[in-house]
Amino acid sequence: MTESTGSASRPITAGIVCALVGFTSSFVVILTGLTAVGASPREAASGLLSVSVTMGAGSILLASWTRIPITVAWSTPGAALLAATGVVAGGWPAAVGAFLLTGALIVLTGLVSRLGALIAAIPTAIAQAMLAGILFQLCLGPVTGMAKDPLAVAPVVVVWLLALRFSPRWASPLAFCAAAVVIAVHLARSSTSIRTDQLLPHVVVTTPTLTFGAVIGIALPLYVVTMASQNVPGVAVMKGLGYQVPWRRSMLVTGAGTVLGAPAGGHAINLAAISxxxxxxxxxxxxxxxxxxxxxxxxxxxxxxxxxxxxxxxLVVLAPAGVIAAVAGLALMSTLASSLTAAMATPENHLPAVLTFVTAASGIAVAGVSAAFWALIVGLIARAVLQRPSSAA
Structure with a gap:
């Protein structure tokens, strides 16, 4: 009886763990990315609420509809892209417009099979090198944070490292818990008051606009990163576990969820990969x-x-300098390691991958277009030029 009850409750327990790990390990990255492209703290909190609700609703809808354990997540690599991109022409309203366009492209991917095939055709080495370059600047956060305020950042790094040794899954959530303690001590010492009116859930709706810089610098790279780093691997992970994910339904649900959540500041939702x-x-x-x-x-x-x-x-607004950047960087370390490994997996792609990585990591913006877009272009051109045709048998 006890064993049967335990087995029956295991899906519920696993779902709670999945949500806690997924949320606490990367919500700081979401807030960092939204703030970087021009959101105010209030708008960024609205965006976090938006992607939480849409991805939660997406998981409930897809899992109930298909009776398959499909989990929807926010696009953490996409948020890292936003953090690396910064404010584009048109500011926050243009970023919201880019989020809407990204959702529309994901819906279109579900309707037009060739579009999905086109994304899948992007060489893994190039896509992962672009992602690694995007992540690189954020992953410097623990290093720069230690330089700014070692007393505040060191406890976070130590907790993360110890958790990584004994319980890797909880490393990022425990690092956030350590950061929360550091922030609490900081507030107590500085006698900083907390705005209680900001603690309640709130939605800030932004009227979207579109600019060339937002389309090329945010929407297209966000779409590519979300598809290549989340949706395509997400399907592969589920296939490895013995489940066939319905591609069209998944793209329609996550794309529509992204469109619905965009005016409130949500950047993108997608199929979960690692989680x-x-x-x-x-x-x-x-x-x-x-x-x-x-x-x-x-x-x-x-x-x-x-x-x-x-x-x-x-918590993010009131944190000492360097602490939040350190938490975000630590949360992305394993993703950076995986991206670099995939980017350098084949010798013939080493140089194109390196060129892609350094272009994305440079953070340059040419003609108002972010480095992520140029990194993809540079990598594809380099690969086309350097790739040797296979010799005839």
């Missing part, structure tokens, strides 16, 4: 046909966490 295994793997119970409950549970919990977006936003 997908938490809800779809053996930890969600021995019965593969009940694991969809884990994804539904994860969606419910994520929506609940999103309601506290204002409080999380206040």
């Amino acid at each position: 997908a295994a938490l809800a779809a793997g053996p930890e969600a119970g021995p019965d593969r046909f009940r694991r969809w409950i884990a994804s539904v549970t994860s969606g419910v919990v994520v929506i609940g966490l999103g309601l506290a977006a204002g409080a999380f936003g206040q």
Whole structure:
């Protein structure tokens, strides 16, 4: 009886863990990215609430609809892209317009199979090198933070490193917990007051606009990063676990969710990749046909966490210099390592991948277009020029 009850509750437990790990390990990256492209603290908190609700609703809808443990996540690489891009022409309204366009492109991908095939045709080495270059600047956060305020940042780094040794899954959430303690001590010493009116959930709707810089500098790179680094690998992860994800339905749901969440500041949602295994793997119970409950549970919990977006936003605003950048950088370290590994997997792609990486990492903006776009162009051109045709048998 006890064993049966335990097995029945495992999908629910797995879903709670999936939501907690996914949210606490990267929400700082989301707030950092939205703020970088021009959102005010209040607008950034609204954006965090928006992507939390849309990705939670997406998980509930897809899992209930398909009876497959499909988990929807926010685009963490996309948020890192925003942080590396900065404000484009048109400011925050133009960024919101770019989010809307990104969602429309994801919907179009679900309707036009050739568009999905085009994204899948981007060489893995180039796509991952571009992502690594985007992540690089953010991953410098722990180093620069230690230089700015070692007493505040060192505890966060030490906790992260120890957790990585003994419980890797909880490394980023525990690093955030350490940061929260540091922030609490800082507030107590400085007697800084907290604005209680900002702690409640709130939605700030922005009228979107579109500029050339926003389309080329945000929308297209955000679409490519979301597809190549999240949706395509997400399908592969689920296939490895024995599940066939319905591509069209998934793209329509995540694309529509992105469109609906954009006016409130949500940048993009997509299929979960790494965290997908938490809800779809053996930890969600021995019965593969009940694991969809884990994804539904994860969606419910994520929506609940999103309601506290204002409080999380206040923590970021009140943190000592360098602490939040350190948390964001630590959260992305494993993704950077994976991207670099994939980018350098084949010797013939080493130089194109390096050129892509350094272009993206440079952070340059030419003609109002972000480095991520130019990195992709440089990498594809370099690969086309340097690739040797296979010799005839």
